[in-house]
Amino acid sequence: MSVLLELKRLVERPYHRHSRVLSVGGWVERVDNVGGLYLLQILTDSPLSPEPPQFGMVWVPGMEAVPMTLIPAGEDRVAILVRPVGSTTNALAAMRPGKRLMLIGPSGKGLRLRPGTAVVAGGSATTVALAYAASGYRGPYLVATRRASEALALRRLFPSSNEVVTACEDSGCDFLGTAVDAIREGAVDAGAYLIAGPKPMLRGAYTVLRERGVLETSYAVVEVEVRCGTGACGLCRVPGTPYLLCVDGPALPLTDLAAYLGVS
């Protein structure tokens, strides 16, 4: 009997195991203009349950799919923040409720932040901060954009209980300057950071955080060209590291990114 039970235990598992990455159709439920960016609420055919900062490939029928951070928005819903810069993102920005799209994801790994970790997000990566806020993380956050109008519009998307500092290069924000300036000047002071933004911003942050002795506890959300978004094609290598973005990222330990960022 025990042998039979053991054999049963060996074979007892679902025929199709739980998939790490799914393809899920969705319907645009609502579109909000947020200081020139577009926040799309999407009702999905089945739950995706992304954990920040996971992302997904967003397919607009007939167009090339693009990778975007998935913002949790409740059961059977996700949101994406779109900066209209290319043909697909322009098509997304022009979408109206009821339009169809598809999401392939969630890709990469979720990263649970230890309390007190500062999330610093700049440029199109400000969506990473929104994803953490939507998942219940209270901050502190530093949202950095070029224009104050964008930063202030984004600020309104955070729950009022969150600690959010804005930084921009014109007047009107809490801090005048770039994200890196803001970290250097202590606009958000923390023992650990998650930095999300373009490569020059990550490079600057790396140097400042090293000087402050908090590199080992900090992460960066990296952007490289993503082709399949599932980890299958293996083309999303982060140069100078052993990491594949769609498998290991998009958040990676800052200490492992010196070669990628070109800092010595």
Next chain:
Amino acid sequence: MIVGRVRVEPPVMNASGVVAASAAGALKVEGAGAGAVVTKTFTLRPRRGNKAPMVVPYLGGLINSVGLANPGIGGIREYVEEYRRLGGSLPIIVSIGGETPEEFGELAIAATDAGADAVELNMSCPNVSWTASWEDIASIVKESVAAAKAAGIPVWVKLGFGKGLLREVKAAVDSGADAVVLINTLPAMLIDVWAMKPVLGGVTGGLSGPPIRPIAVKAVWDAYREFGDSIDIVGVGGVDGWEAAAEFILAGAKAVQVGAALSVVGLDVIREIADGLLSYSKKVGRPLEELVGAVHRGLP
């Protein structure tokens, strides 16, 4: 296990095109416990591949239209050397995709010079135009194997499922190939009925994963029944756990490749398969070598 003149221990590898597109990916496959690494398919000229979506999860598997994105023949040496420089120690099987037998020969020489342990001739990718234009695949197999063998490296041939499969396997056997890899993805398409449009950037693609496993097992079973030990068989198609791997081995495969599951389930599935096969072999009281093709011999 010696498979196609290469020691593959444990007898589990990644399938070409999955994860190990770069040396970094190959190291991940090695770290996950594989017995060999299979590269992305290299073609003579660089290929960017199709637009996204190029991979769509479907029924526990994937439909892909990657379209053999690769840096071309010059990338072979770079890949193999970087893998070795970074400490990679597994046998490396370089997948090559020629449009003609001559191109297969040229690519095989490049792989040999780079220090590869074997070449896998990709003769069945459903996402490129030239394979569709081949009228007599068996003849192309024969000539391509001969051209690749001239490079002096073990030659594996990856074939797709179809009416002519056994003729193609026979062509591989007759031309002295060291192994056949059965099967490639099946031609497939996905349409979003609400958008009324094909989803894949390449419009059509190839289906892999558990949905094709029974077909792949049948292909291995057919080939082993017909050709027995005259050629080694590597089974691929929906291997997502040790039972699936054991099915292929019992049908006649000496080793398996894991494709869709590396993405859908995760890299850990390789170690689960390797450990599971070992445990299964102990449970049934026979070494894995003895289990190859066992279903044909009516064991136990």
